[in-house]
Amino acid sequence: MTDPDDSALRSVTLPAAWDDEAAQALAQITLNGGPVRLAAEAARWVDTIDACPPLPGTPANTPSPGRSLSYLLLMQQMAPNTALWQCQPDQTPGFTIRLSSFVQETGFAAEHFVACLRLACDALRRLHAATRIERTGELPLFDLPAKPEDEAAGLVLLTDLDACLAALGLDYDSDDARNAACAMAALTTTVARAGTKLPPPSIPESPLSGLRTLASSVCAAEEGRHFCPIETGFSSPAPTEGLLGVETCGLAPAFSPLREDGHLRASTLARLACRGLTPESALALALAGETPLPPVRPQAQAAMHAAVKNVVDFLPAVPEPDLADLQAKLARGVRRPLPMRQTGFTQRAAVGGHSLFMRTSEFEDGTLGEISLTPPRESPMARGLMDCLGHAVSIGLQYGAPLEAFVERFAYTRFGPAGTVEGDPSTAYATSMLDYAFRTLSEAYLGEHMPDAPRVEPSSEDPAPMLPFGRGSGESPEWKDRGRRLKLVS
Structure with missing residues (x-):
């Protein structure tokens, strides 16, 4: 495989079930050149986390989180961000979680999702406690240092929301989908804030049952602890999405039912199955002039953005609504003809x-x-x-x-x-x-009157001409007599 930013060929070794985009993402986030092996590159940040001591109050028989983090990466359920992958001490470490990987035949696996969240939060807090002195540039002069429990220990981002909603049988541009997304995001923030000074957000009613009970049990289990808060949000485009094999980044919808190779997306197949359609029957409906899957409105992403903005800390930029309306309404390439008899002034x-x-x-x-x-x-x-x-x-x-x-x-x-x-x-x-x-x-x-601009008075003194086109009163006698000395030679 090749790195998009590098013209040299690189050998990338990764699980056979992963696609080429994952190989390109792995080559992109790997600093050193030459062959790249997923196991060797992941071992760096896994060993770094395993070397961190456990947090105070952790049971003695609790295993290190590195082994579980490796399994979650192999299953493409959770992956570290670039800062953690490259062990950059001046950047905020974090994990990105693929929501669609927690949907099973029985529905959303909320308990497994919470277990992954708690594992990610524990790993980030361990890393923060062990490297806090290295990551801060403050000098202990006369100011009191900030309390460790007041600093954010890391970042947990969610991605592939549209595929998750499709697997649950929900249309992206629907109230049930927005309520489900808000409930999953609120559950994420509740787990990240459990045991901290920050209050958890309220989880709304949604098609996902049992989330409130699960959130209450997490808060009760961490009561009395003094943890650093973990910030939450939805991801922006990054190489981590390629490692996880997501269909869409963050909370963005899939505006096309096809993948780049021309095959139907998994979310498209799920939505067709929810409507009782097969790809063949959907193709027959499309050939007959019908639309088996209605397209997503340009305003749908803005509505989803507004639904989850109060329960997370970070969100990607929302699309410009005016631009979306203009693109939706403006007929491209169609000229409006003027009438044969025109009015005007x-x-x-x-x-x-x-x-x-x-x-x-x-x-x-x-x-x-x-x-x-x-x-x-x-x-x-x-x-x-x-x-x-x-x-x-x-x-x-x-x-x-x-x-x-x-x-x-x-x-x-x-x-x-x-x-x-x-x-x-x-x-x-x-x-x-x-x-x-x-x-x-x-x-x-x-109907808008625009006032006059301030007057600009011309300069009282005209500048001297660049070329001697005119002859003023101060002409020298030599200039006056020059024409008399010219002679015509035949």
Whole structure:
């Protein structure tokens, strides 16, 4: 396999059930070059955790967490982040947990999930207690050091939420799915805060039964302890997701039912099975013009983000809602034709003594669809530029570009003549013809009056010309007599 950032070939040894993306992720997070073996690379951070002494109050017969962590990694249920994998003392160590791996035929394996969470929290707290002096850069001068139980010991992130919901028979964009995601995230934070000073979040009602009872038992078991808190959240794109073989990162939905190799995703097969469909019957419905699986709305991820934001500490950036709405509503590549008989207005004005004719054409609903800008007394180059600009803006308007974007870009532009505006009482001064034209369009079609820009007075003293095109009064006699000494030679 190869590292995407390295042109050299590298040999990667890992379990046969893992795919090529896991091999690429392993090569990416491995610092040294040459052949890479999963067992050897994982042994570094596993041995580091096993070398840490157990926490105070741990039973004497409790085994070291390294062996269990190795098993969870082989089953692709939990993996360390890059900071822990590479043993970086200046970064926050953490684990990423794949939610879909805890779904069984009987439902969500909540007890196994909590056991993995407690194992990850115990390993991070051991590592934090053993390396706290190395990780902090504070000097014991005159300030009192912070209490160890007040510092965050690490980070536990959840991923592959969409595949987990699909395996549970829940649509991503549904109230049951959002309640289930919030319940799993709240259970994660409850386990991470058990035995600390931070209060646990409340677990909402959800299709997953027994989570509240399980959370209460965890809090009762850790009562009276003085642990460091563990921060929780949903993951962002990182090589750890490749190691775990997730379908989607963090809480993001799968916007395509297919994998990169063209096969159906596991979440797609699960949702088809929940509807009583096979891949063949779903294909027949698709060929008949029906949609066996409705696509996910662009607003679904934002709704999921809002559902879990109060029960975790970290969340990836939510997609921009305005951009999502624009992408969903704008018809790409479809031009809106203007009517054969068009309405609009024609405006004649002068900016700094330079005439300008502006004509507009409107769609049936009265919105702007075309403009024409003509400076009749300017040079051919200036007239051509203004004409091309009018055509470009008109094409953009007819393809769905908002007029607000053009007004924001061209208003108060300094290009060409500027000065007092004549012929339009609503505008007294303009920095250019473009400034006047687009501020006029803003008032006519957007209902927004844009004030005049501050006047820029011309300089009282004109600079000296760069070339001697003119001859002033201070010309030397030598310059005056130079033409008399020229002779015509035949």
